Amino acid sequence: MATIEPVAAHTETPVAAQPSSPPPAQPRSEALHFALRNPRVVIGIVVVGALLVLAVIGPWLTDADPFEFGFVTGAEPSRENWFGTTAPGQDVFAQFVHGLRASFVVGALSAAIAALIGMTVGFVAGYRGGVVDEVLSLFTNVVLVIPTLAVLIIVAAYLSVRGLVTEAVLIGVTSWPWAARAIRAQTFSLASRDFVSLARLSGARSTQVIVREIAPNMASYLFLVFILLFGGSVLTAAFLDFIGLGPTNAMSLGVMMNNAVVSGALPLGMWWWFLPPGLGIMAIVGGLYVMNVGLDEVFNPRLRET
Amino acid sequence: MVARKRTQRGLGAGALVVLALCVVVASTAVGAGARTDGPSALPRSQTLYVSGKQWGPYTDFNPFRQGDYATGVLGLVYETLFRYDPLKDRFIPWLATNGRWSGSTYVVTLRNLVTWSDGRPLTAADVKFSFETGKLPGSEFATMWQTGLQRVTTSGNRVSFHFRGTPNYQQWDTFRYTMPIVPRHIWASYSAQAITTGNNDDMSKLIGTGPFKYGGGKGGSQTLQWNRRDGWWANRALGKRMPMRYIVDIHNTSNTASLQNFLQSKIDLSNNFFPGIDKMIKGNVKTYYSRAPYMLAANAAWLVPNTTKKPLDDRNFRRALAFSINVGRIVRDDYGNIVSKASPTGLLPTWRKWIDTTAVRQLGYAYNVDRAKQILQQNGYRDRDGDGFVENKDGSKLDLRLIVPNGWSDWMTAIQMIADSTKAAGIKITPAYPDFNALVEERNSGKFELVINNEVQLSNGPYVYYDYLFRLPIREQQTTRNFQRYANQQAWRLTTQLNKTPSTNVARHKQLNSQLQRIMLRDLPAIPLWYNGMWAQYNTTHWTNFASASGSGLQNTPSTWNGYLNMTGIDALAKLRPR
Amino acid sequence: MSLYLARKTFLYLVTFVVAVSVDWAIPRLMPGDPINGLIARLQADPTAAEQLHGYFTESFGLDQPLWRQYLDFWRGLAQGDLGPSIAYVGSSVNDLLLNAVPYTLALLVPAILLSYIAGNRVGALAARRKALDNSVLPLAYVLTATPYMWLALVLAYVVGFRWGVLPVSGAYDFSLQPAWTWEFARSFATHWFLPFLSLFLVSFGGWAIGMRNLIIYELEADYANYLQALGAPNGLVRRYAYRNAVLPQMSGLALALGAVVGGALVTEVVFGYPGVGSLILTAVQNRDYFLLQGAFLFIIIGVLIANFVVDLLYMVVDPRTRVGAGRA
Numbered sequence A: 001m002a003t004i005e006p007v008a009a010h011t012e013t014p015v016a017a018q019p020s021s022p023p024p025a026q027p028r029s030e031a032l033h034f035a036l037r038n039p040r041v042v043i044g045i046v047v048v049g050a051l052l053v054l055a056v057i058g059p060w061l062t063d064a065d066p067f068e069f070g071f072v073t074g075a076e077p078s079r080e081n082w083f084g085t086t087a088p089g090q091d092v093f094a095q096f097v098h099g100l101r102a103s104f105v106v107g108a109l110s111a112a113i114a115a116l117i118g119m120t121v122g123f124v125a126g127y128r129g130g131v132v133d134e135v136l137s138l139f140t141n142v143v144l145v146i147p148t149l150a151v152l153i154i155v156a157a158y159l160s161v162r163g164l165v166t167e168a169v170l171i172g173v174t175s176w177p178w179a180a181r182a183i184r185a186q187t188f189s190l191a192s193r194d195f196v197s198l199a200r201l202s203g204a205r206s207t208q209v210i211v212r213e214i215a216p217n218m219a220s221y222l223f224l225v226f227i228l229l230f231g232g233s234v235l236t237a238a239f240l241d242f243i244g245l246g247p248t249n250a251m252s253l254g255v256m257m258n259n260a261v262v263s264g265a266l267p268l269g270m271w272w273w274f275l276p277p278g279l280g281i282m283a284i285v286g287g288l289y290v291m292n293v294g295l296d297e298v299f300n301p302r303l304r305e306t
Numbered sequence B: 001m002v003a004r005k006r007t008q009r010g011l012g013a014g015a016l017v018v019l020a021l022c023v024v025v026a027s028t029a030v031g032a033g034a035r036t037d038g039p040s041a042l043p044r045s046q047t048l049y050v051s052g053k054q055w056g057p058y059t060d061f062n063p064f065r066q067g068d069y070a071t072g073v074l075g076l077v078y079e080t081l082f083r084y085d086p087l088k089d090r091f092i093p094w095l096a097t098n099g100r101w102s103g104s105t106y107v108v109t110l111r112n113l114v115t116w117s118d119g120r121p122l123t124a125a126d127v128k129f130s131f132e133t134g135k136l137p138g139s140e141f142a143t144m145w146q147t148g149l150q151r152v153t154t155s156g157n158r159v160s161f162h163f164r165g166t167p168n169y170q171q172w173d174t175f176r177y178t179m180p181i182v183p184r185h186i187w188a189s190y191s192a193q194a195i196t197t198g199n200n201d202d203m204s205k206l207i208g209t210g211p212f213k214y215g216g217g218k219g220g221s222q223t224l225q226w227n228r229r230d231g232w233w234a235n236r237a238l239g240k241r242m243p244m245r246y247i248v249d250i251h252n253t254s255n256t257a258s259l260q261n262f263l264q265s266k267i268d269l270s271n272n273f274f275p276g277i278d279k280m281i282k283g284n285v286k287t288y289y290s291r292a293p294y295m296l297a298a299n300a301a302w303l304v305p306n307t308t309k310k311p312l313d314d315r316n317f318r319r320a321l322a323f324s325i326n327v328g329r330i331v332r333d334d335y336g337n338i339v340s341k342a343s344p345t346g347l348l349p350t351w352r353k354w355i356d357t358t359a360v361r362q363l364g365y366a367y368n369v370d371r372a373k374q375i376l377q378q379n380g381y382r383d384r385d386g387d388g389f390v391e392n393k394d395g396s397k398l399d400l401r402l403i404v405p406n407g408w409s410d411w412m413t414a415i416q417m418i419a420d421s422t423k424a425a426g427i428k429i430t431p432a433y434p435d436f437n438a439l440v441e442e443r444n445s446g447k448f449e450l451v452i453n454n455e456v457q458l459s460n461g462p463y464v465y466y467d468y469l470f471r472l473p474i475r476e477q478q479t480t481r482n483f484q485r486y487a488n489q490q491a492w493r494l495t496t497q498l499n500k501t502p503s504t505n506v507a508r509h510k511q512l513n514s515q516l517q518r519i520m521l522r523d524l525p526a527i528p529l530w531y532n533g534m535w536a537q538y539n540t541t542h543w544t545n546f547a548s549a550s551g552s553g554l555q556n557t558p559s560t561w562n563g564y565l566n567m568t569g570i571d572a573l574a575k576l577r578p579r
Numbered sequence C: 001m002s003l004y005l006a007r008k009t010f011l012y013l014v015t016f017v018v019a020v021s022v023d024w025a026i027p028r029l030m031p032g033d034p035i036n037g038l039i040a041r042l043q044a045d046p047t048a049a050e051q052l053h054g055y056f057t058e059s060f061g062l063d064q065p066l067w068r069q070y071l072d073f074w075r076g077l078a079q080g081d082l083g084p085s086i087a088y089v090g091s092s093v094n095d096l097l098l099n100a101v102p103y104t105l106a107l108l109v110p111a112i113l114l115s116y117i118a119g120n121r122v123g124a125l126a127a128r129r130k131a132l133d134n135s136v137l138p139l140a141y142v143l144t145a146t147p148y149m150w151l152a153l154v155l156a157y158v159v160g161f162r163w164g165v166l167p168v169s170g171a172y173d174f175s176l177q178p179a180w181t182w183e184f185a186r187s188f189a190t191h192w193f194l195p196f197l198s199l200f201l202v203s204f205g206g207w208a209i210g211m212r213n214l215i216i217y218e219l220e221a222d223y224a225n226y227l228q229a230l231g232a233p234n235g236l237v238r239r240y241a242y243r244n245a246v247l248p249q250m251s252g253l254a255l256a257l258g259a260v261v262g263g264a265l266v267t268e269v270v271f272g273y274p275g276v277g278s279l280i281l282t283a284v285q286n287r288d289y290f291l292l293q294g295a296f297l298f299i300i301i302g303v304l305i306a307n308f309v310v311d312l313l314y315m316v317v318d319p320r321t322r323v324g325a326g327r328a
Helices: A028-037 A039-061 A092-128 A130-145 A148-158 A164-174 A177-191 A194-201 A206-217 A219-242 A253-262 A271-299 B002-031 B073-077 B124-135 B142-146 B169-178 B192-197 B233-237 B255-263 B315-323 B327-334 B349-354 B357-363 B369-378 B409-425 B436-445 B463-470 B489-499 B506-523 B565-574 C002-029 C034-042 C046-059 C066-078 C093-128 C130-145 C148-162 C182-219 C222-230 C234-271 C276-286 C289-317 C319-323
Strands: B047-051 B082-085 B090-093 B096-102 B105-110 B149-155 B158-163 B212-216 B223-228 B246-250 B297-305 B400-403 B429-432 B450-453 B527-533 B537-539
Touching: A028 A039, A028 A271, A039 A092, A039 A271, A092 A130, A092 A164, A092 A177, A092 A206, A092 A219, A092 A253, A092 A271, A130 A177, A130 C002, A130 C234, A130 C289, A148 A164, A148 A219, A148 C002, A148 C234, A148 C276, A148 C289, A164 A219, A177 A206, A177 A219, A194 A206, A206 A219, A219 A253, A219 A271, A219 C148, A219 C234, A253 A271, A253 B255, A253 C148, A271 C130, A271 C148, B047 B255, B073 B212, B073 B565, B082 B169, B082 B565, B090 B096, B090 B169, B105 B124, B124 B142, B124 B149, B124 B158, B142 B169, B169 B463, B169 B489, B169 B565, B255 B537, B297 B315, B297 B409, B315 B369, B315 B409, B315 B506, B315 B527, B327 B409, B327 B527, B349 B506, B357 B506, B369 B409, B400 B409, B400 B436, B409 B429, B409 B450, B436 B450, B463 B489, B463 B506, B489 B506, C002 C066, C002 C289, C034 C046, C093 C130, C093 C182, C093 C234, C093 C276, C093 C289, C130 C182, C148 C182, C148 C234, C182 C234, C222 C234, C234 C276, C234 C289, C276 C289
Parallel strands: B047 B246, B400 B429, B400 B450
Antiparallel strands: B082 B090, B096 B105, B105 B158, B149 B158, B212 B223, B223 B246, B297 B450, B297 B527
């Protein structure tokens, strides 16, 4: 199985090393066993899981609404406001947990969209080969080279109402190319395997072959791809939010940072306003990446160091 | 061998980087607006650093483009016939020594011995030419020629403006201090398009009567520099002298950056809007007032309802709305008290003398949730479904959409506070933040429900505010006035009469103001919320004697924003002293 | 060799046409009339506003049929004219961009090059030294997961505001003008350092991790085992492994460019550095179609050229391309 790692992680383009022969398919229980013993996987799961839990139950821990005013303006963290307050007097903790929610939602949704597109393009191109492959590859490469952030900026700038879903769709629709490329490469090597030829000979249609034979054998790989897409989307969403192109009606971690900078949090020393959101993003993305590396080791014994 | 290859590669990379940097430095030296004269590092005690007005590159040097020209083009380079002091409500003869009405003709006597910076004398022909640019297509001064002015004639150093019928005195008064006077011998060669919408950034042609000339920084530079010039007419005629040799305006990139530079004493006069500055006003940081609201008021922020939509067409509902908004909290928590609550009439503090206090007492409003609830009850707005919000008279759900441009964070915060406070009275408001262009579309075409607006600035009289509230006719697209689409023939008639009443007729002015205010308070076509400040913070480390409420001769407009230098901004600068 | 080059050239040409068309189309497909927004900003009174609207629509060519606007756009592009700016009426997009480009390049080029080189070296070192691996790798992960603007904010806050050591806005002190003096050079360097450092650190992490994994992978490949079995010195094996690992890193470099540009954008915003990123932000805030288009085009062309250069370098480095075998 080829390795994937987040090279220059802010691209959605981790580099796939030259694919070699895929490892023997592992029984599920064995994979799980190794997974839970791999320190990286554990750390990743713990960090991301903790934040996920916080995102879910957080809004119930505090009865403050992220947009509600009335607290002391610009206050440091205290017993009343765990993360302090913003310059106009909102509760930073409330904003933080709602922002976490937004990040998870956007990340998951756009990763799902990107994965879907990437899988479709990658599978079809890798399996069919020939002209179909050429056309799809050209399409993929074109979208790959275009700096998607620039496109996102222009498109987002002209949408008058932007919600979390819109943002997720935009990011998902522009971040799939590297996934398509990676999946295509894997599909190539798998498509030449015996069991696939067998399925083809027995008259199964392409979609059936892909869905029934190829995909399940790449399940772990696909999972890794999804994780990386998730992390990349969270980062991209933070970018868009930070320059003011985020959701117009919801709180997100990037929006928090934007508000903080615009309101002069830096010269006024309100570190509690812009440090937590960045740390939150870092934790989610970092946890995902670490988890990805760990799982990579689990699925590809060659990388294991135990 | 391995080691050498490595070092070679390392050296190669290093060389690349150094080369890249050299290229960059070289190109910035060439690319950025090159300085024409002056030392490469300016003497601090002779240089005034200002900031706050310019958020884009210094490209526009055309004084006829009132909202757009680079800092100081009008005021430091080009000047006007008169200047206006809003705090004393008087006109200051500037390029003109005198102006008076003779029937429906306004006769201006031009000052003698005024020279352009190229040495040529200022003549009546220059004035005639400047005013006639308002006739060109695309001119921002077109209105002048459509409201009575017929022709301009000259005779010696006298310029006569001939009006048809009763002149629009109030509007004319504004043009007296906003119309830039440009040299005919240079501008006559410009095309009509260049005059009305060109940048006119050929520095050899930037010839004005003002105290400064171009020093460097045109284009994408970080700063724009003005150098004091000899031969300014006011030196001799008025004994006035600008104390600084250089004025450097700083291009703003972000408020945070500007605030940091200001606090580090790198900026002397900052006209930035700094949320949170109230916490820093101590020591060397000063403002016009030493206490809240710290700043002079420059314009009013209005809550504009679309009076064609239910229930905003019901003035009783609008009244209830006015009672339910806690403006005090916006002033205190959103703005840190650097703005002030508006008078129920919306008239700026400088127009205080025109406010009919009796009318305000009888018909005014203030934040009072119980009163709001009472008015709603009395007029058939009840909460029938028990969700905490009232419904329309016909029972349909009442949910008003209040919009401000996305990114205007203080306004975004303000409307959240408004929605929060009207909730207590039972009025449901949903804040939304469309993009600026989308908002303009919605507002101009009358599709909006509630919007915040503050486009009308301080000027020579409250006429502009009544114009803003009552202008008729209402078109399909309302682009600058009467977004609320409020049609009151009587109000518009009174407004036009006010326009046509000379400022000398104080009694008639008082009467008309009173009548108009009564209509406004009774009907509330728009609800004034707070007064935005003429943002000005001073760092007195290098310069002192800034404009202030106390201190003789210091009551001036301390702003470099467009349109203020030709009020008393020049005086504010002239009074400064180096430390 | 020519096949590889031909394929790449074809790809970039297609990408260029598609990108330019997308660039041109998006602003025009969006709702809203930019001229209205422009007029609103001018705050002209009603009569003047009407005149100005017609005037601007005509002068920007927005009243032409779409297909003609499209052709005009290509024609202008061929002549190197990116059109007028809407937000800064009277200025050409070219001028605005040319003023901003040097600053962005000043940040991007050193940051990309140095982070790539340093990241690869450190990654390779970490692959074979356990101690380094355990300390560097987690740091690299943290760095690569850090959003660009957050690291910029932290650096700006700690170094700029709290310690007051380095400036956090502008490209040089504004009492100076660009000139060949030590004073200017020093001012430029101190203003440049923090944004550069911010970009460098984040990118560095990614390269280090990538290289480290690739090296490990290579060191376990057959040829490496074979060489070691033959008794070749470790240094030799590592050198071969490094060379092989560089290949995918290099192709990754080309692809990473697009994203680092995004990083430069937010970094410029945080530090108020007057590059293309700040210009884009202003264009966004003012809904300036032409300026956005022009900036976008500049980025596209830059990225394509950089990609092409990297591909040429790749051809030099990977003999298989020259032989015509191409890449899988």
